[in-house]
Amino acid sequence: MTSPNLTIVVATDAQRGIGINNTLPWRLPEDLAHFKRVTIDHPIIMGRKTFDSIGRPLPNRRNIVITRNPGWKHDGVEAVASLQAALDLVGSTLTHVIGGAQIYAEALPHTSRLIVTEIDRKFDCDTFFPAIDPNVWKEVARDKHHSAEQGFDYAFVTYDRI
Template sequence: MTQLTIIVATDAKGGIGIDNTLPWRLPEDLAHFKRTTSGHPIIMGRKTYESIGRPLPNRRNIVVTRNADWRAEGVEAVPSLEAARALVQGGAEAFIIGGAQVYRQALPLADTVIRTEIAKSFECDAFFPELPAGEWQETARESHVSEAGLPYAFVTLRRVAR
């Protein structure tokens, strides 16, 4: 079974974006995202893809959309998260990269969450779902301060045995 890993950056209140953009500038997180997902399939919703504007290099880009006519060069479009998961069968780790709706659908299926926790609140209109208490255990934390002085941490959470 394909291992699903959620990768997300959140502000202090769980915010992940506003108007389909990131409300913060954190190059260190973008570099972490690139290092972590490079060489792996990435699964995202259509709005997330459109906010990026292009397929991300060195990754298999899979977009979940209810619009059966939607197409983009270099991207595989599928109607559901289950269809996306079926595309990457064979034990490969696939990363769920957003947005909020896809995160909500993926959370019950994921084994790992890699979360960049930004220690500041921003104006957001999209939020990461709350992790159910007792279902997740923090297994790693690396705390940093960005060049701009913004405190953040790379946090790995694993699902407690089901």
């Protein structure tokens, strides 16, 4: 069942790559600032590997980590065993899913909005975001930019479920 208050936030390269060796393959401070603006003051749901790559709870957000390890704990984080358990915790509150690939794939059918930073360059990635099906998703906003420092174009793109 789709939740009107569940949004995926992701940055992808030109081949839908999202990471390599549990890290971002690019450096784009503008995307990190955008991510902060979008997620601040809202719950965020992530997998344990994504949390490990960040290394700490993100401030001014309710951090919910999905893990198969029932003994896993971290200060400032609520640990749950499944996406459904995370969704039960947040109820009808606007919530953002922030990775990784397995959590994105699991959350996609429940999601009503995608906020995607589309980077117009191919990077060496070992993890990918699912294809955005135009029969399911409609682009409703595109904000184009160029990173002079990095030498590539990117866009903040919003998709709503049709």
